[in-house]
Amino acid sequence: xxxxxxxxxxxxxxxxxxxxxxxxxxxxxxxxxxxxxxxxxxxxxxxxxxxxxxxxxxxxxxxxxxxxxxxxxxxxxxxxxxxxxxxxxxxxxxxxxxxxxxxxxxxxxxxxxxxxxxxxxxxxxxxxxxxxxxxxxxxxxxxxxxxxxxxxxxxxxxxxxxxxxxxxxxxxxxxxxxxxxxxxxxxxxxxxxxxxxxxxxxxxxxxxxxxxxxxxxxxxxxxxxxxxxxxxxxxxxxxx
Amino acid sequence: xxxxxxxxxxxxxxxxxxxxxxxxxxxxxxxxxxxxxxxxxxxxxxxxxxxxxxxxxxxxxxxxxxxxxxxxxxxxxxxxxxxxxxxxxxxxxxxxxxxxxxxxxxxxxxxxxxxxxxxxxxxxxxxxxxxxxxxxxxxxxxxxxxxxxxxxxxxxxxxxxxxxxxxxxxxxxxxxxxxxxxxxxxxxxxxxxxxxxxxxxxxxxxxxxxxxxxxxx
Numbered sequence: 196x197x198x199x200x201x202x203x204x205x206x207x208x209x210x211x212x213x214x215x216x217x218x219x220x221x222x223x224x225x226x227x228x229x230x231x232x233x234x235x236x237x238x239x240x241x242x243x244x245x246x247x248x249x250x251x252x253x254x255x256x257x258x259x260x261x262x263x264x265x266x267x268x269x270x271x272x273x274x275x276x277x278x279x280x281x282x283x284x285x286x287x288x289x290x291x292x293x294x295x296x297x298x299x300x301x302x303x304x305x306x307x308x309x310x311x312x313x314x315x316x317x318x319x320x321x322x323x324x325x326x327x328x329x330x331x332x333x334x335x336x337x338x339x340x341x342x343x344x345x346x347x348x349x350x351x352x353x354x355x356x357x358x359x360x361x362x363x364x365x366x367x368x369x370x371x372x373x374x375x376x377x378x379x380x381x382x383x384x385x386x387x388x389x390x391x392x393x394x395x396x397x398x399x400x401x402x403x404x405x406x407x408x409x410x411x412x413x414x415x416x417x418x419x420x421x422x423x424x425x426x427x428x429x430x431x432x433x434x435x
Numbered sequence: 436x437x438x439x440x441x442x443x444x445x446x447x448x449x450x451x452x453x454x455x456x457x458x459x460x461x462x463x464x465x466x467x468x469x470x471x472x473x474x475x476x477x478x479x480x481x482x483x484x485x486x487x488x489x490x491x492x493x494x495x496x497x498x499x500x501x502x503x504x505x506x507x508x509x510x511x512x513x514x515x516x517x518x519x520x521x522x523x524x525x526x527x528x529x530x531x532x533x534x535x536x537x538x539x540x541x542x543x544x545x546x547x548x549x550x551x552x553x554x555x556x557x558x559x560x561x562x563x564x565x566x567x568x569x570x571x572x573x574x575x576x577x578x579x580x581x582x583x584x585x586x587x588x589x590x591x592x593x594x595x596x597x598x599x600x601x602x603x604x605x606x607x608x609x610x611x612x613x614x615x616x617x618x619x620x621x622x623x624x625x626x627x628x629x630x631x632x633x634x635x636x637x638x639x640x641x642x643x644x645x646x647x648x649x650x651x652x
């Protein structure tokens with residue numbers, strides 16, 4: 196009898212309550228937070244913990260109300276710089292806010308999904324670099340939307356001869372997000388992982404710390420070329 | 436001599452309880468079980484349709500549902516929808532995906548008909564005409580009664596499947612192709628079988644037929 200009761204409980208907890216958000220985005224346990232935004236972005240929050248993806252390898256937790264109140268205006272202010280047309284081009288429509296976002300047991304700042312035009316953001320991820328991280332994740336959508344424009348081979352050739360990126364962004368322990376004092380072609384330790392992360396780091400500095408980047412460009416010719424590369428491609432996308 | 440035994444208070448209460456239970460069961464069986472009891476019946480003759488060419492009439496278990504089609508918003512999608520209706524392709528289609536009090540989905544012509552329902556593949560079926568492009572309208576409000584074409588994760592994957600909303604869903608604005616609006620009979624749709632826990636319905640309800648108003652005359 197006890198076993199039957201436990202089985203019933205497990206069965207109940209495993210069943211997902213269907214709703215219109217899950218119907219559209221295939222992400223359970225969300226609620227709408229802010230829909231009527233000028234640039235068309237729709238913000239949703241996790242009302243309960245959720246798991247998605249292949250073998251439920253992506254998980255994120257319910258948000259505390261205080262955390263949301265503190266961070267939402269910051270997130271909105273940062274994402275409001277993108278207009279409707281640009282967001283349409285880069286396939287970004289939904290922002291899912293939650294905390295403790297993990298993919299295959301690795302904590303991550305955000306997970307972009309081009310097909311569902313969604314960016315899941317972890318509000319707890321790295322307080323110090325949070326604003327920059329938002330744009331870093333947006334860049335991944337830009338890159339995924341225009342892979343031919345942001346050619347990784349061309350990008351890799353901007354580095355010093357002999358430099359080799361890691362095989363994947365999580366195949367290395369180079370995860371630091373602090374800016375190097377001596378950049379030498381890379382703004383952060385994380386830039387050295389793979390080309391797309393390197394591009395995303397340059398892009399995020401372009402958006403959030405351009406003054407500092409301008410200074411670095413004057414003394415680091417590789418960073419100069421990388422920043423020019425990103426800037427020119429963004430202008431190209433804007434003019435499409 | 437037989438000694439008369441008086442019923443105790445407990446036994447009297449139990450007896451009354453059993454009688455009440457029997458009455459309640461009777462009432463439930465004959466009235467509440469009839470899920471269509473409080474659904475208003477629609478008389479087509481009493482309705483004056485302003486645009487007769489764009490009216491579709493669906494018959495479900497609890498009555499008639501009248502849909503005004505919106506060719507001005509989504510001309511290609513409405514034309515496609517009308518083609519399937521005229522062919523009788525939707526007759527017997529299963530409401531296999533239902534979100535209680537929110538949304539009903541039907542129209543899988545390949546795997547979702549009463550004649551050939553395939554529970555493993557329903558929802559993945561295709562029509563013989565193939566997908567069409569989305570006709571998104573960024574101002575159309577998806578309110579209760581709105582009818583839209585179902586798509587996959589990506590745009591431009593719409594085919595024969597459609598959904599009907601039972602409540603306002605502002606999130607859908609700009610996400611789906613609107614093809615119509617239920618103008619009468621939404622109540623009948625709220626009685627379609629659903630599950631509390633999952634949106635896929637085992638042994639679903641079916642729509643009897645879906646016809647254009649002009650096919651009635």
